[in-house]
Amino acid sequence: SQQGEEDPQALSIQEGENATMNCSYKTSINNLQWYRQNSGRGLVHLILIRSNEREKHSGRLRVTLDTSKKSSSLLITASRAADTASYFCATDRAGGGADGLTFGKGTHLIIQP
Amino acid sequence: DSGVTQTPKHLITATGQRVTLRCSPRSGDLSVYWYQQSLDQGLQFLIQYYNGEERAKGNILERFSAQQFPDLHSELNLSSLELGDSALYFCASSARDRVYNEQFFGPGTRLTVL
Numbered sequence: 525s526q527q528g529e530e531d532p533q534a535l536s537i538q539e540g541e542n543a544t545m546n547c548s549y550k551t552s553i554n555n556l557q558w559y560r561q562n563s564g565r566g567l568v569h570l571i572l573i574r575s576n577e578r579e580k581h582s583g584r585l586r587v588t589l590d591t592s593k594k595s596s597s598l599l600i601t602a603s604r605a606a607d608t609a610s611y612f613c614a615t616d617r618a619g620g621g622a623d624g625l626t627f628g629k630g631t632h633l634i635i636q637p
Numbered sequence: 638d639s640g641v642t643q644t645p646k647h648l649i650t651a652t653g654q655r656v657t658l659r660c661s662p663r664s665g666d667l668s669v670y671w672y673q674q675s676l677d678q679g680l681q682f683l684i685q686y687y688n689g690e691e692r693a694k695g696n697i698l699e700r701f702s703a704q705q706f707p708d709l710h711s712e713l714n715l716s717s718l719e720l721g722d723s724a725l726y727f728c729a730s731s732a733r734d735r736v737y738n739e740q741f742f743g744p745g746t747r748l749t750v751l
Binding site: 557559564565566567568569572612624625626627628629630 | 639641670672679680681682684685693694695725727729739740741742743744745747
């Protein structure tokens with residue numbers, strides 16, 4: 525079953541606007557990662573945030589993690605057409621990760637030029 | 638380009654058949670992961686190998702098996718194929734054995750079972 529659930533399922537915004545996606549999960553985690561997938565292609569790692577971190581930045585990306593609410597958000601600032609893709613959060617459960625990464629179903633982001 | 642290669646890109650076969658998907662990890666990476674992506678199930682972790690040994694197991698069916706060879710390439714074998722096995726199969730690699738390390742994904746193999 526999916527541990528991570530992204531919200532919204534789809535998001536369409538104008539180029540230059542900010543895009544925010546949310547992810548909720550069910551069990552305690554070691555880390556949470558965000559990946560991007562362009563249509564039908566492999567996933568690309570964006571950022572990893574550890575369970576003891578609250579916020580992390582990488583270029584135009586900002587990720588927050590609230591372990592008390594079991595949720596994370598990904599903010600993309602000053603969006604570009606090239607940001608059009610699906611975005612997934614992935615978690616590994618606390619306790620060793622012997623069952624691998626669990627991905628949500630993704631948010632499909634469309635940037636309108 | 639992630640450095641992870643997968644062959645073939647596309648595979649069309651019939652129910653009941655057996656196929657083998659191949660993955661070559663990035664140079665120097667010891668871990669290989671296999672994932673299945675379908676519309677109804679999303680992206681599901683199947684199995685991980687680290688330096689030739691099975692390290693983690695996910696929702697992998699008994700009809701599916703994998704192995705990692707001494708040169709670190711990996712193969713995923715799918716047998717007694719069913720219509721529901723139609724999906725994108727991704728391989729990913731990472732330098733170390735922990736699943737939370739950054740993983741580099743290959744372009745995937747699209748399997749269609751008719």
